[in-house]
Each structure stands twice: as structure tokens, then as C-alpha cells.
Amino acid sequence: MNRVNGYARVSTEDQNLHMQQLAIEKYASEQNMELILYVEKISTSKTERTELTNALKAAATGNRFVVYKLDSLARSTKELYQLPDEMMQRGIDFVSIQDSFDTTIPTVRAMFGMLTVFAGFERDIIQQRTKDGLDAVRKRGR
Incomplete structure (x- = not known):
């Protein structure tokens, strides 16, 4: 069954998830x-999310x-490429509402494919x- 797997995250207990949750709920309803x-309240610097x-x-x-925004998903540019790429390989579309990033749109999917190639x-x-740097150091006897 086609469904939305929504993910909302804030970094600290003091922050509020309400806006993200509402936006994701609205998206699912409209679709x-x-x-x-x-949902979780955890910093992206934590290894266990x-x-x-x-x-x-x-x-x-x-x-x-x-997700509401890309920064709620990834802690680095590398992870930002990897996670959606892994999803697309599994046949899962990726949408970031606030960033207008939607892999259900063919041009966005193509653009993401090119970005993935450049990242590689x-x-x-x-x-x-x-x-090359290590080889140069070895040649100097270090």
C-alpha cells in the first residue's frame, strides 16, 4: 500500500515539533x-537516531x-546524498516539503541523480x- 512515512525531528527537548507534524499530516492528506x-527530539550529532x-x-x-526540511533528515551533505539515494534504489520516493524537493517529479529525480554522480x-x-599525499610522504621516508 502506498503510504507516507513521515519523519520530524528537532534537536532539543525545548523545541517544538508541532509545525513539522502539521505540514507532514497536511501533505499526506492532500495526497x-x-x-x-x-518523531524524535535528538541532535543530529547523536549517532543513534x-x-x-x-x-x-x-x-x-x-x-x-x-520530511519538513532537509536539515531534519541529515547531519552532513554526504548523508543528504546517501539517504535519498538509498530510498530511490529501494523504490521509495523522497519529499522535503519546505525545500520543494520531490523525487516523484521526473526532473527532480534526474537532478538528484546528477548530484549523486557529482558527489561520487x-x-x-x-x-x-x-x-597521493600518503605516497608523497612515504617517498620522503616518513
């Missing part, structure tokens, strides 16, 4: 899709993974530079 909402893990595990082919290229360049 006539069932909503399962995962249990509800994010649960939401990703529960998402299935044909589902949409919806950047990663390869960094690895090559690191290898």
Missing part, C-alpha cells in the same frame, strides 16, 4: 495517503518518505588526493 509519523532508523526500515517500495566524483577525487 490521499495513509500516514505513519516518526532511533526513530529515523525505524522510519527508514518501515518504508517500502511505493511509499513516500517525507568528489569522493573519488578526495580519495585519490589522500592516496
Whole structure:
């Protein structure tokens, strides 16, 4: 069944999730899709984001993974590329409401594919530079 797996997160206990929850609920309602909402109050610097893990595990082919803003999903640019890419490989669409990012739209899906290629290229360049630097240090006897 097509459904929305929503994920809302704030960094501290003092912050309020209400606006994110309302936006995700409205999105699911407008799409006539069932909503399962995962919420947590935890900093992205924490390694264990249990509800994010649960939401990703529960998402299935044909589902949409919806967040209010991209920064509630990822702690780094690398993770921001990886998570939606993994979702798309599993047949899960990704939507960020506030950022107008929606992989159900073919042009956005194509753009994301190009960004993923560039991210991979950047990663390869960094690895090559690191290898070259280590080789240079070894040649100098260190």
C-alpha cells in the first residue's frame, strides 16, 4: 500500500515539533495517503537516531518518505546524498516539503541523480588526493 512515512525531528527537548507534524499530516492528506509519523527530539550529532532508523526500515517500495526540511533528515551533505539515494534504489520516493524537493517529479529525480554522480566524483577525487599525499610522504621516508 502506498503510504507516507513521515519523519520530524528537532534537536532539543525545548523545541517544538508541532509545525513539522502539521505540514507532514497536511501533505499526506492532500495526497490521499495513509500516514505513519516518526518523531524524535535528538541532535543530529547523536549517532543513534532511533526513530529515523525505524522510519527508514518501515518504508517500502511505493511509499513516500517525507520530511519538513532537509536539515531534519541529515547531519552532513554526504548523508543528504546517501539517504535519498538509498530510498530511490529501494523504490521509495523522497519529499522535503519546505525545500520543494520531490523525487516523484521526473526532473527532480534526474537532478538528484546528477548530484549523486557529482558527489561520487568528489569522493573519488578526495580519495585519490589522500592516496597521493600518503605516497608523497612515504617517498620522503616518513
